[in-house]
Amino acid sequence: MAEIGTSVDKAIMDVVLEDKKRNVTEEIVDLNDNIVEKSTQEKEVQDELGFQGDNNEEYVKGHPVIRNGLDVSKFLVSTRDDGDPSLTFRSIVLGTVFTALSSVITMLYTFKPVQVSVSAVFLQLLVFVFGEAWAFFTPNPDRLKTSWLRKTLKFLNFGQPFGIKEHVVASLIASSGNNGLSGVEVYAIERLFYDRGISATTAVLATFSISLCGFVLAGALRSLIVYPAEMVYWSTLPQVVLFQNLHFDRKANQERLKKFGWALGLAAAWEFFPAYIVPWVGGLSVFCLASMKAPTKTRTIFATVFGGASSNEGMGLLNFSLDWQYIQSTYLSLPFKQQVNTWIGYVIWYPAMLGLYYNNTWNAKSFPFMSTSLFSSNGSTFSTTSILNSQGIIDEAKLEATGLPYLTSSTVWGYFTQNLAIGALISHVLIFYSKDMILAWKQARTRKQPDPHYQGMLKYKEVPQWWYIVLFGLAFIAGIIVTAKGETTLPVWGYIIALLVGAFIAPFSCILYGLYGTGVGTNQLSKMVAGAVHPGRPLANLYFASWSHQVILLAVNLANWLKVGQYTKVPHRVMFGTQIYGTLLGAGLNYAVMSTIVSSQREILLDPEGNSIWSGSTLQSMNSQAITWAMAKRIYSLSGDYWIVPMGIVIGLVLPVIHWSLNKVWPRLRNWPINTPMIALYTGYNYYGNTSWVWSSIAVGVFSQFYLRRRLPQIYNKYNYLIGAAMDGGSQIVIFVLSFAVLGASGASHPFPTWWGNPSGNADHCS
Structure with a gap:
């Protein structure tokens, strides 16, 4: 697990101590300004809890570098426990309501060119807003004289503070x-x-x-x-930090929520453009625009390499998307070393996909460049029901007549x-x-x-x-x-x-x-x-x-x-x-x-x-x-066309062995955050669907994890996760509305009129 040590370097936050009335525990308030002023009381808390600290703590400009899980437990996440209730009427109701929202949006994205999930941080903040409103706009039962009514309203959490544990349960x-x-x-x-x-x-x-x-x-x-x-x-750590910031640092809430609201509103307003009015901004490609008047053959090649705004169009090389519904805030939170491994995978992915297709491997040119459908040998779509009997089992006679499917x-x-x-x-x-x-x-x-x-x-x-x-x-x-x-x-x-x-x-x-x-x-x-x-x-x-x-x-x-x-x-x-x-x-x-x-x-x-x-x-x-x-x-057998697929497991088993051997020969390699499963996965991760978001996600990851976290840690700590969650939420709410209102999820569709920014073909003008 030593690899975790390099995953989150130079994460800077501030700690001030809560007084001993709160179970001798610490409270996260603003880790940027006060982390250096840890007092003897924090040491007592760690000793009382049996925490064996690392004497080799690393500091930069007086602030601790978060290198591993122990550093996270010690510096980033508070051990504070106020003993507040968790399973309440309010937490169940809020959780139920927002389960409906998250389930519907996630199901919608199952039928989209790219599968994404509802941002957990967005749900967390949405629950917080409604939980706070529940506490603020309902009467305090303690002011009532009638005993049964007071007990009933307390059960309904009227006028009761919205605590962190309620918040966690509703979000869960x-x-x-x-x-x-x-x-x-x-x-x-x-x-x-x-x-x-x-x-x-x-x-x-x-x-x-x-x-x-x-x-x-x-x-x-x-x-x-x-x-x-x-x-x-x-990937869940942003939620934990945000839970504690929202409930342990009440004074900063108003400012945070204002910025959250502005970001959500702007993201929602913007999403109407890439999702409905101007789909072209969902796939900005200089190469696609340059090929608009080129011969058909050239445009087809350009679409294969640079196109990616439409489903299964191409690999989207240097194609940038401004459609946040596909970019998402994932790359604002994943460790930088994880993202580096994905980039290594992408470097392999581009030449591998092009080499297989243009070398006509597996008769590739007889079928579309990208598609997850099955095809007949003549390139037509393969009908699943043409080889099945009434019980859904393959009929050998029908299979012989139809022929094997191809990929x-x-x-x-x-x-x-x-x-x-x-x-x-x-x-x-x-x-x-x-x-x-x-x-x-x-x-x-x-x-x-x-x-x-x-x-x-x-x-x-x-x-x-x-x-x-x-x-x-x-x-x-x-x-x-x-x-x-x-x-x-x-x-x-x-x-x-x-x-x-x-x-x-x-x-x-x-x-x-x-x-x-x-x-x-x-x-x-x-x-x-x-x-x-x-x-x-x-x-x-x-x-x-x-x-x-x-x-x-x-x-x-x-x-x-x-x-x-x-x-x-x-x-x-x-x-x-x-x-x-x-x-x-x-x-x-x-x-x-x-x-x-x-x-x-x-x-x-x-x-x-x-x-x-x-x-x-x-x-x-x-x-x-x-x-x-x-x-x-x-x-998939040795006599079949695709025998290499099951062999992938055997080859994959060997890759970490090679990695481990190289570490023995060149010990300095241990300092490189190489993770062979991640690299292997991303060498073929985007083999279908929309790909215009890939380069945008790389840009977001570099800006957030490499630049913002290292150079502007105060802004990163306060707003990186918050603004990302707001943008996720704004875009996803609009997609939810558009899907049922104009995009046909409920049956009738009302497409935006065709124009240059909303072409009848691929949105990025490739082919």
Whole structure:
């Protein structure tokens, strides 16, 4: 875990101490001005909590450099615990309301050229505004004489301060609303590509099982993936800092919220232009503009290399987007070393994609440059139903008559790099982190984990292991019923194997996510195993992958929020119960939105290329994987065209070994923040969809993490996460409104008139 030491260098904040009336703990107020003036009281707090500090602390201009998880616990996140209530009527209501918003927006983006999620920081700030309004505009019950009315209003939290723990719980519920997305995606694929629906019983039981089956792993592994100080979950750290800033520094709230409101309003006003009026600003390319009067052949090449504003248009080289809905604030918070690894991946991605296509690898020129659809040998779109019988199983006679499906070279490369990353993930964790994981496990078992936040949570009752087991038992039984009696085509024994595959991969994903703030997609591995054990059954493959992948996803999500709870001192049992509630509520809402969009936009979702507004690329990719892996012996075996795809796992297993060997030969390489799983993943991460945002995200990352954080830390600490969240929220609210009002999510579409800034072809004027 020594790699974390370089992840957040020179992060500067200020600390002032709260007096001893607040459990001898510290309060974050303004880390920029007062961090140097730590008093003896802070030392007493650390000693009392059993914190063994690092005597080699690094300071620059009197301020500490945040190098690793221990520094985060010591300097960045307060151990303060006011003992305020967490599970309240207000927290449940606010969480429920904003679960609806986050679920609907996330489902919308499933059918967009780029998949993004609702900004968790934006939800957090939105919850805060409404929570504060609830406290301010409701009467104080203490002024009432009637006892029963006073008790009732107190239960309804009238006039009661909106505390940090309430805030965390409401935000947790809202963010958990997308945990059940995986199962809903499968239902959408069935409707689009198989012309099949599912019964209400299957939908309810399968959603319940898929949505909750992974919780038991996070519970069993929390000593390993939550308690250690090094498991920071960096992408969530902005939320933790913001929670404490909003509630522990009340005087600064008014100024912060004003700037948040201005940023949100400006982002919302601007989003109307790239999303509806002037889509051209979503893909600014000098090369595309220069080729407008060039011959058709030249324009096609330019679109392949430089185009990227429309779905599956091209690689978007030096194509800059001003559409924040795709850029997002992710690159304002991810550690700089993580972003560097993604850039290395991009450097490999560009020549690899072009080389494969223009060398006609896998007969690439017979198909579009980028598309996740399946194709026939003549280049026409492959019909899934043409090779299936009425049960959704491949009919060998129909397959012989129709012929095997083919993939674009970009899709093959994307599948290969996903497997490459999975193999590298396993080796990398075992080689570089195994000793630290063993130590963390021993410390947690003896309750001697030195992290002060872990020590501060010991006074709260843990979630008994049998709670996790009972929850898993219910989800497991629901899955048994669905696979035995439902329309999944997945046998019971295959369902059990799916859970075992997910259980094997989940710890590796959690460790990487905790250390780097981002993870590696593992859906491809699930599809491979499913194809091996269920040949000829694409629907079984889809359900197998959903259960398997969901085990991993839920383990990561729950561990992530358990860490937030540890930092903010929300009781363990409250975190457990509210995440279950939010997950089930969100799954139901996701299903309703999916049904509406699939019915109203079916034609464009089935189109291999889509457009700048709607795209079925995500679902097409999932279906393509399911179909091709159901024919793995013909397509992915050594005698098949795409044998390199499964070999990616084997090659990936070797990459960290090479990295480790080079570190032994040249010890200085250990100072380089190389992470082979991340590099492998991003060498093919953008193999479909909109790509114009890539260079904009690089620019945002360099400005935020390299320049602003190092040169202007005061501005960075106060406004980096706040303004990013406001821009996410402003753009996403407008997309939500536009999608149903004019972009056709509810059926009728009202496109903006065509003009130069809104061309009938690609938005960036490429081809």
